Amino acid sequence: MSIVIRNVSKRFGDFVALDDVSLEVEGGSLTALLGPSGSGKSTLLRIIAGLEWPDAGEVELSGEDATALRPQKRNVGFVFQHYAAFKHRTVRDNVAFGLKVRRRPKAEIRERVDSLLQLVQLEAFGHRYPAQLSGGQRQRMALARALAPDPQVLLLDEPFGALDARVRAELREWLRRLHDEVHVTTIFVTHDQAEAMDVASQIAVMNHAHVEQVGSPTELYDTPQTEFVMRFVGEANRLGDRWVRPHELEVLDRPEAPSRR
Amino acid sequence: MTTESLRARVGRLTVRSIALAYLLAILVGPLAMVFWRTFETGFDAAWNALSTPETLNAFKLTLLIAAIAVPLNTVFGVICGLAIVRHDFPGKGFLNAFVDLPLALSPVVVGLSLFLLYGREGWFGGWLEEHDFQVLFALPSMVLATVFVSLPFVCRAVVPTLREIGDEQEQAASTLGASRWQTLWRITLPSIRWAVIYGVVLTTARCLGEYGAVAVVSGRVQGQTETATLRVEERYDSFDVQGAYAISLVLALIAILVLIAMTVLKPKETTA
Numbered sequence: 001m002s003i004v005i006r007n008v009s010k011r012f013g014d015f016v017a018l019d020d021v022s023l024e025v026e027g028g029s030l031t032a033l034l035g036p037s038g039s040g041k042s043t044l045l046r047i048i049a050g051l052e053w054p055d056a057g058e059v060e061l062s063g064e065d066a067t068a069l070r071p072q073k074r075n076v077g078f079v080f081q082h083y084a085a086f087k088h089r090t091v092r093d094n095v096a097f098g099l100k101v102r103r104r105p106k107a108e109i110r111e112r113v114d115s116l117l118q119l120v121q122l123e124a125f126g127h128r129y130p131a132q133l134s135g136g137q138r139q140r141m142a143l144a145r146a147l148a149p150d151p152q153v154l155l156l157d158e159p160f161g162a163l164d165a166r167v168r169a170e171l172r173e174w175l176r177r178l179h180d181e182v183h184v185t186t187i188f189v190t191h192d193q194a195e196a197m198d199v200a201s202q203i204a205v206m207n208h209a210h211v212e213q214v215g216s217p218t219e220l221y222d223t224p225q226t227e228f229v230m231r232f233v234g235e236a237n238r239l240g241d242r243w244v245r246p247h248e249l250e251v252l253d254r255p256e257a258p259s260r261r
Numbered sequence: 262m263t264t265e266s267l268r269a270r271v272g273r274l275t276v277r278s279i280a281l282a283y284l285l286a287i288l289v290g291p292l293a294m295v296f297w298r299t300f301e302t303g304f305d306a307a308w309n310a311l312s313t314p315e316t317l318n319a320f321k322l323t324l325l326i327a328a329i330a331v332p333l334n335t336v337f338g339v340i341c342g343l344a345i346v347r348h349d350f351p352g353k354g355f356l357n358a359f360v361d362l363p364l365a366l367s368p369v370v371v372g373l374s375l376f377l378l379y380g381r382e383g384w385f386g387g388w389l390e391e392h393d394f395q396v397l398f399a400l401p402s403m404v405l406a407t408v409f410v411s412l413p414f415v416c417r418a419v420v421p422t423l424r425e426i427g428d429e430q431e432q433a434a435s436t437l438g439a440s441r442w443q444t445l446w447r448i449t450l451p452s453i454r455w456a457v458i459y460g461v462v463l464t465t466a467r468c469l470g471e472y473g474a475v476a477v478v479s480g481r482v483q484g485q486t487e488t489a490t491l492r493v494e495e496r497y498d499s500f501d502v503q504g505a506y507a508i509s510l511v512l513a514l515i516a517i518l519v520l521i522a523m524t525v526l527k528p529k530e531t532t533a
Contacts, residue, residue, distance in 0.1 A: 051432050071435040078436040084429035088451045098437035101447070142433075149438055 001027030001062055001152050001185045003048060008057030010043055017043040018054070019209040025187060025202070027062075030179045032196035033189045035206035036232070041189045042157055044206070048187065049078045049155050062152060074153075077146030077184075081158040083138045085130035091117070091141050092126040098149035116144040119178070136167040140174075147182065156188035160195070172199050193233050197221075205229050221245070292513055298506040310496075310504035311511065315484045319492035320511070326400070326475075326488065327468040330407040334464050338415025339457060343449070345416070346423040347431075363412045371409050372477025375402055398480030403488070406474035411467040418460030422453045459526050466519040469512065 003025040010018040018040045025031050033041040046052040048059060050071035058067045066074055086094050095116055099109045117123045120140040130138055139159060146154060159175075160168040176199050179186055190196050196203050197217040205212045205220065205228070213225045217233075224230040227243065236243045299307045310316070344350070345357050363371070379396040380386050389396055396402045430452065434444040450457070472490040479486040487495065489508055496504035 049436055051436070071432070072438045072440060074436075075438075076436055078433065080429055080433060082429065084433040086430055086433070086448060087426075097434065097439070097447070101434075101437065101439040101443050145433075145437065 003153060003185065004060035005044070005048070006058045006060070008044070008047060008054045008059065010047065010052065010054050016209045021211055023204055023211055023214065025185065027185050028183050029202055030176070030186045030200050031202045031204065032200035033187060033204050033206060034191070034193060034196040036191055039206040040209045041206045045155050045157055045187060045189050049076050050074050075149070075151050076153045076155055077151035079139070079142050079146050079156040079159045081161045083130070083142045085138055085142060087130055090127050090129055091122060091133070094130065094141055095144045095148050097145060102149060112148060116148055120144040135163050136171060139163065139171065151184065154184045154186040156186070158189050175199060205232060295506055295509050295513060298502070299510045302503060306503055307507045310501070310507040315487070316492055316504070316508060318484045319487050319489045322487065323469055323489040326404055326407050327465055329404050330411055330468050331461060331464050333408055334411055335415050335457065335461055337412070338460055339419055341416040342419035342423055345420055347428060360413050360416050363410050368410050368471065368473030369477060372406055372474040375406055375478050397478055398482070398486060402478040403475050403486065406478050407468050407471050410471055410474055411464045414463040414467060415457060415460030418456045418463065419453055422456035426452050455526060459523065462519055462522050462526065466516060469515055
């Protein structure tokens with residue numbers, strides 16, 4: 001269930017998407033890949049899923065080399081920003097897809113789909129088509145679909161990016177609860193630092209095709225190792241040539257010798 | 262301002278009348294004429310003209326050729342569309358341009374080129390003759406000619422739909438454990454089915470109406486290698502105008518059916 005990325009590089013024409021990136025993700029953890037657009041975070045996620053091939057480097061899933069495996073052999077669940085719902089299939093059929101292609105017995109499929117629809121609170125919508133669902137409902141359906149074949153890894157590519165703020169907050173909360181219940185190793189990509197801090201237990205901050213720092217939200221906030229992390233994660237102000245967090249500032253009503261440093 | 266609105270109305274009316282007049286003169290008039298002439302001397306005469314063994318055979322041959330050419334071009338068109346939209350390979354631009362060639366090339370030229378290939382003096386002609394396999398003046402060359410002229414329609418109908426649906430659904434299917442074959446049958450083909458059907462309808466219409474290329478390669482042996490369109494001309498040349506009109510009418514009716522099928526299918530373009 002653990003994921004190891006070793007010295008992975010990827011370019012698209014002249015654009016360098018990933019430059020010698022290494023990252024380890026513990027089994028059962030909930031990790032965020034955080035960075036501005038174009039930092040390579042989605043590409044890294046797609047390489048883990050097998051949807052892109054790295055130019056160099058290795059991907060290990062559960063201790064086994066998966067670099068050359070096709071996506072269908074990797075047993076990962078992938079959730080796309082724009083849902084990638086199968087438009088010509090009902091909600092039930094969408095969720096059942098991964099089980100049907102594995103030729104599971106019908107009774108088992110029915111049972112599993114029922115319990116997943118319950119998990120994502122779409123029991124009443126099984127016979128609708130994706131076009132008849134709201135954005136939030138479609139993304140929950142996509143999550144159920146990704147979870148159906150019991151993947152060892154769940155990958156989410158800006159899963160809440162296309163939703164409005166209220167639904168986004170709701171689904172965030174819901175994803176964290178889901179992870180507490182299901183315990184599947186989860187990586188999600190986001191450019192929203194508040195979302196990453198709120199949901200993830202570990203965050204990898206990416207910038208310009210590199211991983212800048214990996215750590216818990218607290219570590220990133222309290223001990224940023226680069227100026228980029230300082231500025232991107234949490235609030236920061238520039239004082240002279242230093243960056244400081246708002247809570248590190250003390251406003252005095254009369255001049256005094258500095259108390260700290 | 263009343264003069265403004267009046268002018269706009271006159272403008273609209275002019276545009277409409279021009280369009281309608283053009284349509285009447287070019288399309289509706291001649292078609293009505295065919296209809297009129299067919300039944301001029303009564304229904305029985307038209308029926309008799311249609312039920313001669315030669316004419317029946319011509320319709321059978323036309324349908325048989327379409328029954329072979331349409332499935333062939335459907336499979337090729339879907340493969341070709343997938344190759345153009347989903348894959349990158351050297352020569353892709355060439356393929357993309359080449360698919361349209363039959364639209365630009367005169368069917369007579371197609372017929373002549375088949376002659377040059379399969380004729381007695383042609384590249385394959387000698388070999389075929391040795392093995393006693395008749396291509397020219399027989400069904401194979403007529404099918405080849407029809408396949409050629411009706412080649413682009415399925416591919417051209419499928420390409421924009423494939424572009425529009427994108428490949429995210431296919432990627433999702435592959436992460437869910439579907440093989441390429443399963444993805445094709447369960448996701449891609451169902452998503453483009455309306456475009457495929459639309460292409461098939463167009464291909465069928467083109468196959469049934471083909472004249473020029475088939476005229477060159479068939480040899481026009483009555484009751485053997487004469488298709489419905491060739492039969493129309495033969496009847497006309499034999500001063501059997503009634504017969505020519507009757508066959509034309511059946512072909513026109515088939516075309517109208519195809520048109521109805523197209524109108525029913527076409528609005529299914531975008532569903533959120």
